[in-house]
Amino acid sequence: MAELEIINVSKTFGQSKVIDNVSLTVGAKEFVVFLGPSGCGKSTLLRMIAGLETVDEGEIRIGGKRVDALPPGERGVAMVFQHYALYPHMTVRENMSFGLRNVKIAPAEIDRRVAAAAKMLEIEHLLQRKPAQISGGQRQRVAIGRAIVKEPHLFLFDEPLSNLDAALRVRTRLEIAQLHQRVDAAMIFVTHDQIEAMTLAHRIVVMNNQRIEQIGTPMEVYSRPATAFVAGFVGTPC
Ligand code: ADP
């Protein structure tokens, strides 16, 4: 069954159309990467799925249910941002559990989920610290932990590796791949980096100029690019 359906979705900011009639289906447990240059609309599309931007035209369905009028907390998704977006005044533990407070989950269950996620991400020793007292890589693990504890069926990652140094980028990329093996969820991962896309994706959605240029497996977009743009963008070594 499809976890996510995007049907003829468009979005305009002021005078400029930033998503132009995009349609896409993501399967349960699928790992899909949105790949494209800066400004092509990747984040806007992801934010519409999350409910952080409204949809001007078209429909978004998650788990078969239409969600484009629902608030973010009722969509069953969790998002990880490039800039972590942690609350500076809260401890790591509080940051991870904060999103669960409004959804009527028993405190013991919240503690269990936070403990399990902290163990998986090897941040158990940081739970009492504030974001300013941990490194950038650790902050991104906390942000990933905050997503995990929601037990979503759809994870949304917006360039989560961009602020990390090269070694941490590889490590965190592998951890996200491992996380995908462990959880019963689909993942959408936004990046402008071909290597990340090639190594993580079941399917890559290549975007350019507000539209989808091609959807295919890494092998398909690499060896059979559908457009000159895809050939140039995916084929260019970095
Ligand atoms: P990407 O994530 O691919 O770099 P974005 O989705 O962030 O692209 O942006 C797509 C286009 O929409 C860009 O031209 C950007 O400047 C514009 N844009 C994004 N968010 C807003 C906003 N809130 N208001 C006006 N324009 C925006």
Ligand code: MG
């Ligand atoms: Mg972006």
